[in-house]
Structures are given as C-alpha cells and as structure tokens.
Amino acid sequence: METGSDEMRDAFGELIGIELLESSDDVVRARVPVSDRILQPYGLVHGGVYPVVAEIVCSRATHDAVIGDGKGALGQSNSTTFLRPISAGHVNAAARARHRGRTSWVWQVELTDDEGRLCALTQVVVAVRELPGN
Amino acid sequence: METGSDEMRDAFGELIGIELLESSDDVVRARVPVSDRILQPYGLVHGGVYPVVAEIVCSRATHDAVIGDGKGALGQSNSTTFLRPISAGHVNAAARARHRGRTSWVWQVELTDDEGRLCALTQVVVAVRELPGN
Amino acid sequence: METGSDEMRDAFGELIGIELLESSDDVVRARVPVSDRILQPYGLVHGGVYPVVAEIVCSRATHDAVIGDGKGALGQSNSTTFLRPISAGHVNAAARARHRGRTSWVWQVELTDDEGRLCALTQVVVAVRELPGN
Amino acid sequence: METGSDEMRDAFGELIGIELLESSDDVVRARVPVSDRILQPYGLVHGGVYPVVAEIVCSRATHDAVIGDGKGALGQSNSTTFLRPISAGHVNAAARARHRGRTSWVWQVELTDDEGRLCALTQVVVAVRELPGN
Numbered sequence: 445m446e447t448g449s450d451e452m453r454d455a456f457g458e459l460i461g462i463e464l465l466e467s468s469d470d471v472v473r474a475r476v477p478v479s480d481r482i483l484q485p486y487g488l489v490h491g492g493v494y495p496v497v498a499e500i501v502c503s504r505a506t507h508d509a510v511i512g513d514g515k516g517a518l519g520q521s522n523s524t525t526f527l528r529p530i531s532a533g534h535v536n537a538a539a540r541a542r543h544r545g546r547t548s549w550v551w552q553v554e555l556t557d558d559e560g561r562l563c564a565l566t567q568v569v570v571a572v573r574e575l576p577g578n
Numbered sequence: 579m580e581t582g583s584d585e586m587r588d589a590f591g592e593l594i595g596i597e598l599l600e601s602s603d604d605v606v607r608a609r610v611p612v613s614d615r616i617l618q619p620y621g622l623v624h625g626g627v628y629p630v631v632a633e634i635v636c637s638r639a640t641h642d643a644v645i646g647d648g649k650g651a652l653g654q655s656n657s658t659t660f661l662r663p664i665s666a667g668h669v670n671a672a673a674r675a676r677h678r679g680r681t682s683w684v685w686q687v688e689l690t691d692d693e694g695r696l697c698a699l700t701q702v703v704v705a706v707r708e709l710p711g712n
Numbered sequence: 713m714e715t716g717s718d719e720m721r722d723a724f725g726e727l728i729g730i731e732l733l734e735s736s737d738d739v740v741r742a743r744v745p746v747s748d749r750i751l752q753p754y755g756l757v758h759g760g761v762y763p764v765v766a767e768i769v770c771s772r773a774t775h776d777a778v779i780g781d782g783k784g785a786l787g788q789s790n791s792t793t794f795l796r797p798i799s800a801g802h803v804n805a806a807a808r809a810r811h812r813g814r815t816s817w818v819w820q821v822e823l824t825d826d827e828g829r830l831c832a833l834t835q836v837v838v839a840v841r842e843l844p845g846n
Numbered sequence: 847m848e849t850g851s852d853e854m855r856d857a858f859g860e861l862i863g864i865e866l867l868e869s870s871d872d873v874v875r876a877r878v879p880v881s882d883r884i885l886q887p888y889g890l891v892h893g894g895v896y897p898v899v900a901e902i903v904c905s906r907a908t909h910d911a912v913i914g915d916g917k918g919a920l921g922q923s924n925s926t927t928f929l930r931p932i933s934a935g936h937v938n939a940a941a942r943a944r945h946r947g948r949t950s951w952v953w954q955v956e957l958t959d960d961e962g963r964l965c966a967l968t969q970v971v972v973a974v975r976e977l978p979g980n
Contacts, residue, residue, distance in 0.1 A: 455615045456624035459593065481589045484637070490590035491653030492633035496626035503618065503625060519625030521923060521971070523657040523791050525818055525837060527811045543795045543830060550793055550833065552820070562811060565818060567835060569793060569923070655789060655837070657925050659952055659971060661945045677929045677964060684927055684967065686954070696945060699952065701969060703789070703927060723883045724892035727861065749857045752905065758858035759905060759921030760898035767894035771886065787893030791925040 457500045460493070464501075472505045475534040488529040495524040498553040498566035501539045506549045506570040520548060520569040527565065533558035539568075547572055591634045594627070598635075606639045609668040622663040629658040632687040632700035635673045640683045640704040654682060654703040661699065667692035673702075681706055725768045728761070732769075740773045743802040756797040763792040766821040766834035769807045774817045774838040788816060788837040795833065801826035807836075815840055859902045862895070866903075874907045877936040890931040897926040900955040900968035903941045908951045908972040922950060922971040929967065935960035941970075949974055 454462075460482070466473040476482065476497055484490040499522050506517035536556045543550035548571050555564040594616070600607040610616065610631055618624040633656050640651035670690045677684040682705050689698040722730075728750070734741040744750065744765055752758040767790050774785035804824045811818035816839050823832040856864075862884070868875040878884065878899055886892040901924050908919035938958045945952035950973050957966040 454619060455617060456626060459615050460626075481593050483589060485588060486650065490588075490633070491637055491656065492590060492594075492630035495629035495633070495656055495658065499624070499626035499629070516620065518663070519660045521657070521659045521793075522625065522629055523655070523835065523925060524629065525655045525789075525835060526653045527813065527818060529652070542833060545795065550795060552833070565810060565820070565835065567791065567793060567833065655927075657791060657969065659923075659969060661947065661952060676967060679929065684929060686967070699944060699954070699969065701925065701927060701967065722887060722892075723885060724894060727883050728894075749861050751857060753856060754918065758856075758901070759924065760858060760862075760901035763897035763901070763924055763926065764894035767892070767897070771893060775887075784888065786931070787928045789925070789927045790893065790897055791923070792897065793923045794921045797920070 454500065454504065460496055460500070462497060462500055467505060470540065472501050472539045473537065474501045475536045477534055478530060478532050488531050489535055491526055493535060494526065494555050494564040495522050495566060497535055497537045497555065498522065498524065498539065498551075498568050501537050502549075502551040502553065502568040503570055505539065505541070506572065509544075510572050514575055515572050516575045517549075518571045518573055520571040522566060522568050524564055524566040526563070528557070528561060528563045530557045530563050535563070545572070588634065588638065594630055594634070596631060596634055601639060604674065606635050606673045607671065608635045609670045611668055612664060612666050622665050623669055625660055627669055628660065628689050628698040629656045629700060631669055631671045631689065632656060632658065632673065632685075632702050635671050636683075636685040636687065636702040637704055639673065639675070640706065643678075644706050648709055649706050650709045651683075652705045652707055654705040656700060656702050658698055658700040660697070662691070662695055662697045664691045664697050669697070679706070722768065722772065728764055728768070730765060730768055735773060738808065740769050740807045741805065742769045743804045745802050746798060746800050756799050757803055759794055761803060762794065762823050762832040763790050763834060765803055765805045765823065766790060766792065766807065766819075766836050769805050770817075770819040770821065770836040771838055773807065773809070774840065777812075778840050782843055783840050784843045785817075786839045786841055788839040790834060790836050792832055792834040794831070796825070796829060796831045798825045798831050803831070813840070856902065856906065862898055862902070864899060864902055869907060872942065874903050874941045875939065876903045877938045879936055880932060880934050885933075890933050891937055893928055895937055896928065896957050896966040897924045897968060899937055899939045899957065900924060900926065900941065900953075900970050903939050904951075904953040904955065904970040905972055907941065907943070908974065911946075912974050916977055917974050918977045919951075920973045920975055922973040924968060924970050926966055926968040928965070930959070930963060930965045932959045932965050937965070947974070
C-alpha cells in the first residue's frame with residue numbers, strides 16, 4: 445500500500461459505478477447512476493446497493509484522512525435502514541463523520557433520490573489501525 | 579412481477595458474481611468467488627461485499643417463500659459486523675431465518691472464508707408486503 | 713390505552729430516572745442524571761443506559777404523534793454505537809425523526825455529556841400499527 | 847478496578863433486576879422477571895429492556911474472560927431487533943460469543959419468553975482494551 449489515494453484503484457467501486465462528487469471536512473458526496481445492473485427483479489434499486497455505497501465512501505474517506513499518519517482504515521460495522529425505494533436517476537450519498545477517534549471513525553450517511561427524498565440511512569464504523577512497518 | 583423466481587433475473591447478483599448453492603428450510607447457502615473486482619486497494623475483499631451478499635440471499639429467499647401467497651419482499655434493514663478479512667477463495671454465506679412473521683422476516687447470516695473461519699455476521703430484516711393487485 | 717400521554721405513566725422511564733426536557737417538531741430532548749445506580753463497576757455509565765434512553769424517548773414521541781389517529785407505536789429496532797464514556801453529570805439525549813412513514817418512524821439520537829461531547833449514537837425504528845378497535 | 851468479578855457489584859443490573867443463571871464456554875444465560883417497573887404504558891415489556899439485558903450479560907462475561915490478562919471490556923455497539931412483545935413471566939437471555947478477538951468480542955443474544963418463543967435478537971460488540979497500569 446505504498447501509493448496515495450489518487451493512484452489507488454477501487455475496483456469494487458468501479459464495478460458498482462460509484463462517482464465521487466465532493467469531499468470536504470464537513471461532508472463527502474458520491475452517487476451511483478441507476479441502471480439495470482443494480483436493480484432487483486421488481487425494478488427497484490437492490491437493497492444491497494445502499495450499504496455498499498456507504499461503505500465505499502466512508503472507508504475511502506477515512507483512509508485518505510489517516511494514511512498520512514501511517515495508518516490504515518478497515519471497515520468494522522455497517523448498519524443500514526431502508527426507507528423508500530429508488531427506481532431511476534441516482535442513488536446519492538452524503539456522508540458525515542460524527543466521530544474521528546484514535547481507533548475508530550463513525551460516519552452517518554444519508555442516501556437520497558434525485559428529488560432529495562431520504563431513501564436509506566447508514567451508520568458506518570471504520571477501524572483505524574497502524575499499518576505493518578510503521 | 580408476474581413471474582416465479584426461476585425466471586427472475588437478478589442483475590445485481592450477477593454483477594457481484596453470487597452463486598446460490600443450497601436452499602432448504604434450515605439454511606440458504608451462497609458464495610462469491612474472490613476476484614480482483616471485489617477487492618479494495620489493500621488486496622482484501624471490500625467490506626461492502628458482505629452486506630450485499632447477505633442482502634441478496636435473504637431478500638431472494640424471503641421472496642421465494644411468500645410470493646405464492648401474493649406477497650412481496652422488501653429489504654428493511656441490514657446490519658453487518660466485520661470480523662476478519664478475506665483475500666482469496668470465496669466469501670461463503672449461510673443464512674438462517676430466525677423469525678418468519680406476517681409482516682417481516684429476520685435472518686442471521688454467517689460469512690466465512692474457505693477455511694470456515696467466521697469473517698462477518700449480518701442481521702437482515704425483510705419486510706413482507708401485499709403486492710398491489712392482491 | 714384510552715389516555716393521552718399526559719396521564720400515561722412510564723414506569724421504566726422512572727426507574728432509569730429519565731427527565732423529558734423539550735419536545736418540538738424538530739427535536740426531542742431528555743436526560744438522565746448520572747448516579748451510582750446507572751454505573752457499571754468501573755465507574756462509567758453502563759452501556760445499557762444509552763439504548764434505553766434512546767428507546768424511551770423515541771417510542772414515547774412516536775406514540776404521542778400517532779395516538780390521535782388511533783395508532784400505536786411499537787419498537788422495531790435499536791442500534792447504538794458507543795463512542796466515549798460518561799462518568800458524571802448527565803446523559804443528554806437529542807432525538808430527531810428522520811422519517812415519519814405510514815408504518816414506521818426512524819429516529820437518530822445523539823447522546824452527549826454535559827460538555828456537549830458526542831458519547832453515543834443510536835438509530836431507532838418504531839413501527840406504527842393500527843390499535844385494536846380502530 | 848482491583849477486584850475480581852465475584853466482588854464487583856453491578857448496580858445497574860440490580861436496578862433492572864437481572865438474575866445470572868448459567869455461564870459456560872458455550873452460552874451465558876440470564877433473566878429478568880417481568881414486573882410493573884419494566885413495562886411500558888401498554889402493559890408490554892419496554893423495548894429498552896432487551897438491549898440492556900444483552901449489554902449487561904455480554905459486557906460482564908467478556909470482562910470476566912479477559913480480566914485475568916490485565917484487560918478490560920468496554921461496550922462498542924449494541925444492535926437489537928424486536929420480534930414479539932412479552933407481557934408476563936421473564937425476559938430470558940441466552941448469549942453466545944461468536945468471535946473472541948484480541949481487540950473485540952462479538953456476541954449474539956437470543957431473548958425469549960417463558961414459552962421459548964424468540965422475542966428479540968441482539969448483536970453486541972465489546973471492545974477489549976489494556977487496562978491502565980498493565
């Protein structure tokens with residue numbers, strides 16, 4: 445893991461089709477365009493997409509924040525509640541770090557449709573660990 | 579949604595590469611072969627894969643069980659705890675229904691590596707709803 | 713259950729020592745004074761106190777909001793992450809309804825110490841059901 | 847925290863009325879008699895009781911297992927799903943450790959009524975930390 449985040453490829457994120465939109469101290473925003481490949485058979489975005497998007501955004505953002513100190517980020521838990529289905533447009537994610545601890549970061553993620561309606565809520569805990577060799 | 583499950587395509591499951599292995603009253607088993615496309619940049623299976631696999635298995639199995647009564651299955655929550663990373667072989671899932679209620683089913687899913695070590699635990703709640711027209 | 717909330721006694725809330733402070737459309741605030749009886753043996757507020765406080769506040773507030781329509785509120789899930797221990801002062805709760813659906817309400821609750829530091833986060837889902845006889 | 851578990855008082859457990867029944871390598875069992883003080887206004891056991899019972903049992907059992915190595919146990923998360931209300935008898939808890947890691951233990955807890963029906967499921971993560979001075 446000798447590279448910074450710019451050069452890191454995130455194959456799984458690419459598979460899902462995630463697009464990173466904005467990353468500030470306050471919020472990290474990303475989205476996934478709705479296409480046939482993320483729908484379940486009823487024509488709705490598959491429930492599995494919501495925790496994935498949240499996990500990708502939060503683990504990546506935690507990694508970017510701690511790598512400079514020789515630390516790594518490792519997912520610890522992901523708890524998602526589904527509120528309203530999405531069938532078109534994008535799955536939009538807005539992630540806010542609520543706790544930036546020495547050994548773990550806690551994020552809350554809002555997942556909305558293109559009309560801004562809240563469709564899922566995720567809480568993600570990312571463990572922060574010393575990297576081997578540091 | 580006029581078709582039975584045999585004819586239903588699950589595009590998102592195919593994207594992830596999930597293989598359904600066994601489905602009995604006691605347990606539903608499935609697995610995902612580890613390949614580059616589900617790894618995160620450190621070479622470990624991306625944390626997002628575990629909730630996805632659990633969600634796919636449990637929503638599908640609940641659907642198959644209730645569709646005969648004119649009902650549908652809709653994910654309600656997915657709570658995953660990560661215990662140990664996987665870097666090769668398969669992500670193996672064993673899902674057990676712990677509650678088969680009128681309005682929701684609750685599943686516990688064990689995710690293991692090919693040596694049988696427990697790598698993640700997921701609890702999935704699937705809402706059961708009347709389908710429009712029934 | 714023919715009475716409004718003013719007349720309802722909440723024995724369990726009294727046992728814990730909860731004080732309701734404020735209830736508006738935006739936020740419901742309550743607190744529990746720290747005393748010996750809610751400490752664990754290390755002298756810290758017992759981890760079990762945080763989900764309890766969140767559950768009491770959210771189930772009560774949901775009940776108060778739906779009882780006028782002949783509906784009842786029943787806890788569905790409670791997911792708490794502990795961030796920082798509290799050993800003195802109060803456990804302060806601020807609960808915000810993030811989803812007010814026909815069949816469920818979803819709340820996020822911040823639990824803080826008297827210095828305003830975030831000590832736990834809880835997500836509570838409360839089911840809304842028709843009361844028998846309505 | 848110089849005492850072993852025999853001498854430790856758990857004031858919060860006493861407040862709730864918890865009784866420890868059995869503690870083996872496989873399972874830890876405890877129960878709480880249903881009385882007016884743990885009911886909510888509808889006459890059902892308050893939803894807050896289930897996560898509390900699980901938290902008390904798991905944090906205590908983890909503590910007892912690691913204290914001999916100079917380590918302490920600190921609750922990290924508690925995720926409870928409610929399945930069926932209890933109005934009489936006992937809230938019975940059976941906790942099984944599913945992961946005994948160096949830095950965290952993960953427990954699954956079944957909460958049942960006196961007829962053995964599953965009424966709630968809890969997943970508890972307890973952090974294991976070096977005690978100051980060790």
